[in-house]
Amino acid sequence: MRVNHVVEGPQDGDVVVLSGSIGSNLSMWQPQVPALTQAGYRVVRYDQRGHGRTPVPDHPCSLADLGGDVVELLDGLGVERAAFVGLSLGGMTGMWLAVNHPDRIDRLVLCCTSARLGSPQMWQERAEQARAQGMSAIADGSIQRWFTAQWLADNPQLAREYHHMTAATPAEGYAACCAAIGSMDLLDDLPKITAPTLVIAGADDPATPPEGHGRPIAEAIPGARFEVVAHAAHLGNVEQPQRFSSLILDHLRAGR
């Protein structure tokens, strides 16, 4: 899989991979790029399979496919080990990598994510909705989960841009990643994770509420720290960029 990606920051910096949610592309991490690159990190952002400019697969995906893309990306960049920051589907990808390729993952930040989310049938229905109603209808729902009502009211132009980001995602790419989420069950594997882990949840996240999703992940990963960020829904890194960047940087720096 030819994974579309962008690399920024000093060439000799420690590598941090940023991985995004379903319905997004690599631009969702733009709010964190200045803080991370100015702190000396080499930042690798990429588009999930079937999202942004990464090709649409011709079959439903699994987390093994999505994690395998990251291993291939790291191999192609000549990177042995990296820190990994993932939000939602990106966090699921990060957990899979930390369980199955512990030698490649230095440190882990899991944002607004879940180890078990909804039922296979729910994600099958979401995939069918994408195909039948189109991605604009999916985007209408996404931005309601991604942002608080207050943020949407205060940021109408940005809200349109994030709506457009999902609306421009290929329906078959979105559907392929729905299958990865529907077939995911990572909870029992989490105690195997050895990478130092920070779990961040948005206090107002309706998709992965902190108590039902972030906290059980943090409780299952040995030594993990759990932070809940106020006034943040699912794309908390966009709604509270400074708070997310500073939590991420603190966790990365603790490994230096």
Ligand SMILES: O=C(O)CC1=CCC(=O)O1
């Ligand atoms: O449904 C949403 O848009 C929220 C979400 C669940 C998994 C993911 O990546 O985003």
